[in-house]
Amino acid sequence: MGCFSIKCGLLAGSVFGAVIAILGGILIPVGDMIIERTVKKEAVIEPGTTAYDNWAASEIAIYRQFWFFDVKNPQQVVQEGAFPEVQEKGPYTYKTRYLPKANVTFNPNNTASFVLPLGAIFEPSMSVGPEEDTVTSLNLAVAGAYSLLPPASHILLDMVINSTNSSLFQHRTVKELLWGYYDPILKDTIGLFSPYNGTTDGPYNVFTGKDDISKVSVIDRWRGETKLSFWNDTYCDMINGTDGSSFAPFVDKDVPLYFFSSDICRSVSASYEATMNLKGIEVYRYSLLPSTLASPVDNPDNKCFCRNYETTKNCTLAGALDMSSCSDGRPIFISLPHFLQGSEYLRQVVLGLHPDEEHHKTFLDVEPITGFTLNFAKRIQVNMMYGPAKDITVLNKVKDHTLLPLAWMNETATLDDKTADMFKRELLSRIDMLEIVQQVLLIAGVIIFCVCLIAFFCVRRKSKANLG
Structure with missing residues (x-):
């Protein structure tokens, strides 16, 4: 009876390991989708996004x-x-x-217009x-x-x-x-x-990327012309x-x-x-x-x-x-x-x-x-x-x-160093953490599955030998 319980536990461990490994595998495309969706959302030029903060300001x-x-x-x-x-x-x-961009205006065709003050x-x-x-x-x-x-x-x-x-x-x-x-x-x-x-460059019209992220920041017009x-x-x-x-x-x-x-x-x-x-x-x-x-x-x-x-x-x-x-x-x-x-x-x-x-x-x-x-x-x-x-x-x-x-x-x-640290903390560290979780789950799951499966067969062989 005890041997039967051990075999059941090992089988359960194998199944658990397989589930963890599958979860880690699933997280790879799911994680990539999450990263892609988040980056594309933050890359749009509109108030509240990371791209807008970098685009509108003049901190660098x-x-x-x-x-x-x-x-x-x-x-x-x-x-x-x-x-x-x-x-x-x-x-x-x-x-x-x-100097920050001036005369910033968001237009109905998903473009933003502005001029660059020069100094x-x-x-x-x-x-x-x-x-x-x-x-x-x-x-x-x-x-x-x-x-x-x-x-x-x-x-x-x-x-x-x-x-x-x-x-x-x-x-x-x-x-x-x-x-x-x-x-x-x-x-x-x-x-x-x-x-x-005291002069300006422009005006510029650029695509915000709201309807098509591949066009974000692409110049639509310069000085009113295409x-x-x-x-x-x-x-x-x-x-x-x-x-x-x-x-x-x-x-x-x-x-x-x-x-x-x-x-x-x-x-x-x-x-x-x-x-x-x-x-x-x-x-x-x-x-x-x-x-x-x-x-x-x-x-x-x-x-x-x-x-x-x-x-x-x-x-x-x-x-x-x-x-x-x-x-x-x-x-x-x-x-x-x-x-x-x-x-x-x-x-x-x-x-x-x-x-x-x-x-x-x-x-x-x-x-x-x-x-x-x-x-x-x-x-x-x-x-x-x-x-x-x-x-x-x-x-x-x-x-x-x-x-x-x-x-x-x-x-x-x-x-600068401050911006670099922020960039690594807010984006790269999160991506790295997701990749680590994916790899840990996948590797740990495979190890648990293999160890439990090998142990199960060893226990079963030993049980057959005792019965014989």
Whole structure:
């Protein structure tokens, strides 16, 4: 009778173990469903969700670091036609985008509209010197007027340049070059980013994801339009993806991420590069491909971005984007710092450039479950074109069109320790706990089932032996 009770208990234990194992197995898809439902709910841009709190606020500090290219041989360039030699000077750091989104409105078509207030606060502790440091740089008015005016007007321009004691190069402070100074030629205020403080970017319309989470944060309209008007081409004028601060949850690393940048007046894509660890959080690193700024020879899709056949050597130069169509005709070109991924020619006619993949590429670190960008570095170089002109004294020795780097910017932000701890506590720890429970139940159930079943057969064999 006692042996029968032991066998029953072992059988019951086996059944119990099997039930626990099955429960653990069931919890795997059920747990995944719970996680997916919760994440999708919190990813919608509407008051009360985690996504909204991150989207609307400005708690994460965004900085813009600037490095300037100080021209070391301005006289030789003007008088002898020498190649300009530059030396990098920086960083000069500003806190930007510290203001929350303004004019936020939720629309009936599940979109939200807003504008981004722009402002910059100098951060001396993160800079190599004060804003009053001087840089020898290209004269923006001279280069701009040379490009905008027809050759028939060059004699008149030369008279204006001489009467204002201007030249091809000028000495300006960091503050003046960035945010503006009064120019005697144009009789107006000009600067690389003038005007900036007190202005806004947008308005933007983005999808909230309420009806389709795959569209969350995707830009529906910019400045009231669904497409751009800079490139006169359907492909190049597309507004694709988000603004880069977040993407749809459950990121697939095999699928590129698309985002639009008003700084360069176009959309770009980034591809998965590697899985990284950011303060204990697993993130996917995405970076721009060399094809982004490749010449139309190597990437035919870029043909519509080529605006001037003469200055781009029949659109064979890689690594620079002509911005004249979205900068009021000014000969501005955007590139990666030090012409990274650009044609070798660009670095042959400007001495002192040293591209480095690690320090000069643009990348995004995206948490794959939520789609939030937790760390990024957007690196952009501003260049200006000047060329030969026989009727302009300061340009008549120049031999060829030269794309001169003026400054490069690293716009960067990363989550702080407090936010990282909150992220791990509120989301990742709960997911980890659910996975641990699943595994413990499954493993424990299998062990109990196997042990009890083996013990049952051992007891039954021993009972048969005693009876025999």
